[in-house]
Amino acid sequence: MGRIVGKAFVIMTSLWSGEHHGVLSALIVLATALGFSAYAAADDGFPTRPVTLVIPFSAGGSHDLNARVVTRVIPRYLGQPMVVRLVPGAGGQKGALAVAESEPDGYTLLFGHNLIDQLQPHVSDLPYDPMTAFRTVWKLNQATAVIYVSAEKGYTTLEGLLSFGLERPGELVFPNSGKWGFSFTVGAMLMAHTGLRVNMVPYKGGAPVRAAMLAGDGDFASAPYLNVRSIHQAGKVRILASVTADRLKILPEVPSFGELGLPHEGAIMERIVMAPAGTPDDRVRVLEDAFRKLYRDPSFNDLMDKMGESLDYMAAAEYDAIRPGRSQAYKALVAALLR
């Protein structure tokens, strides 16, 4: 189809411009162009050309940064470059859709997170069903959250904050990084469980939330500890609790949601690399192996360590096994929230 179109407009414009010599020139160009494009893809082993990693967020986010480190080192083990393609929009749906609709040949992968995969289907009308559209290649790492308050406000314990808030519904300000993002979900879970009602002011990402908290525009917020570590160590914020089952090793004096009897299942952001569902098993295995070797690479470990990112990975089959259960759990959560 494309070729016909191509020929059509070249001939058309040369005729339009009214001189026949143009047709000859045009055909020469066409011939050059077609000749150039005649490269056949060799079929003796996957991958034989670069693999595209679609990131459904905009430049500069944590996915982008993680991906840059991965794509820097993984070609050693994959044998081909891995190219990042940013397709931001609609909370990640645009990029996810692009991958869902792409050829399941292993050359197009999605680098998203669990909330896009397991939570979004229950809150938005998606043009794809993540469970049937994608299969896992590798889970890169994850992040859990803590609840923090500005040091200038008087809250010293989570219980104190909660009881204060329960008495005044809608008054506490909870800045979050956007609807159904990681911090919003944590807040929503807390609200559903305790009956707390807060004023959820949206911000564009975790950094503006931190700014708002420091400026006194928020009462409490949720974020991965790594993101607030520097302001915590500087004494500008207080960590009231960690949204995990047990206490964090780096914060032994901070109580966990688990011991406080608060919900923490699902309060996690897992970064996952996925492929379209129809991708053949052997190709997925090749990709998985490349990641496995990547994770043993010393320079990769060093770089990720410098970024402060965790490396608790999960292999393809393992993660695929837990996805449906997680999705159901999020579905129940959402049903409870959207009454």
Add this chain to the structure above:
Amino acid sequence: MTAVALVMHWQVAVAVSIGVAIGILVGGLPGLTTATAIAIVLPFSFFVEPLIGLPFLIGLYKGGIFGGSIPAILIATPGTGASVATILDGPALVRKGNGRKALEMALYASVTGDTASDVLTLLLVVPFAAAALLAGPPEMAAILFAAIVLTIIAGTTSWLRGAIMACIGILLATVGRDPLEFGQRLTFGMDILEGGIPLLPMLIGLFAIPELMRMIALRKSATGRIPPPVDPGPGLTLGEFKRAGRTIARSTFLGSIIGIVPGMGQPVAAFSGYAMAKRASPRPEEFGRGSLEGIAAAEAANNAVNGPTLIPLLTLGIPGDKITAILLGAFVAHGLRPGPQLVEQHGPVILAILLAMLLSNLLLLVIARVLIPAVARLVTMDPNLLAPIVLVLAWTGVYLYRSDSSDLFFLALFGVLGVLARRGKFDLAPMVLAFILCESLEYSVGQTLNLARDGVLEYLLLDRPGAIIILLSVSGVALWVGLSEKRSLS
């Protein structure tokens, strides 16, 4: 001072120079945003020590910002929203045979504005950091609104037309998903609109297509001859630069203030600087028709944002825009976790980085100065061949924006709109700025209303007087301008 010693290694200078050179190249290709380039280059910088890697990135950043002015001036093709303010006068200067002057003014104004604001940043780190936190949602909303109003009243036509264009910009920006709730809005079920109207294809359509049309009108097969070559013209004279001095100072001041507030951005600075320069100029009618002062105003403001923008990043770990967000990643990867302790723990390194910024300005000046005569000569190429190259660059820019070939349809749509608006004498600047700022404006207004809960007016008056002050001053100016316009008409 150890910081100076750290920076004065020849390797740093080499790293910065390479960064600047690549940055100019990257910025010169429309659609290849500096953010993308920095993100790509980032991992390479990890393998060298921070005092080489970071200055390299800074050089790339600075080079990129200047690089974006080149296609804006020479072929009216914007690389980013901020370059649009330069397009208002750049191509006109090229047509008048002053292309080289335009490029040099852009360079000198950029470097001056950047250096001045870097020095200010060095001296005022602490107060800047405190100021960064002062602007919450209500102040943001007020400033953004003020910027749009300023651009309306600084237009070449009546403010009414400017207001119409601004409203069009806002309406177009609302198509897609609403920023607060992510619900679909005005998409009528069409997939192509689901992500909203793409900015760069729109800009390239509005500005580059009419320019392409102009070249087409001069084509050989129509007029029967090759059009006379456009002379790149003489270089900028010291006198011309001096005359723009006050404008550059004003723009630098404006840009620095805007730079302190995370998330404000270069377009606001560029357009506001331009608008204020026009208001203050003894020759306002030149603006929009090839005014060197206009270029100086936009470029100085644009670049003055860079230095202060690093402050919230370094002291609080809060990036001001996409590029600084990536730089944040670079800092982190080199073991420098920005935050309140960064200055205490790694003071000399921070100082060294700020000095590297000054160094990169210097090197940018040197490198670009050498490149400009060659680059300016490019437009003297036969338009019959220049036009296809512009086509290639424009189409590429459109595609690179979000890897979507259907964005070419937007190129066509806005090409027609651009031609029509131009012929009907409707200014594009208010529409473009309103379009760019609408999302932030709506977001800030939404946040403000949430924060205010019940009484918006009370909240603003009692808790956020700053916002009220800004709104009142801008309304005052607008009213005064509107009345004086009316008086001059009757």
Add this chain to the structure above:
Amino acid sequence: MLNPACLFLILVTTFAAATLAALPWAVDSPQPLFGSLVSVLSPGTFPAAAALGILVFSVIEWVRRSRDGEAEESSLQPALERRGMVVVILLVALSALSFDSLGYVLTLMLASAALAIFMGCRSPVQLVIVCAGTPTLIYWVLTRVFTIYLPAPG
């Protein structure tokens, strides 16, 4: 002969009015959380305000024009320019269709060659160097050096 300013105003007012009318259907209503809405600002507010603004300002502008009169306005494009516009639009549309199937390099080679020929360039040497060379060069720099994705044929 309709002058461009009028044409623009009419186009714009029609668009605004249509949007205003369609607004209730065209905007997704936000989901409530725990029975109340999260955002105070409704998604329909900004578009409605903008559309209203267009209508109001356009009417005032129209009144002002008919009262003050406007200096000579050129009519809409001489014939030659119209042809140029059609060619550009056509090239854009065709490029959009063939980008993904033919790939970046081919599409741009053909489009730029078509434009060059339309402009009157006849020399095959120039055509190959400029129209074949430029997209190829950009393609290699972007995909190999910068590892940015550009569509390839197929």
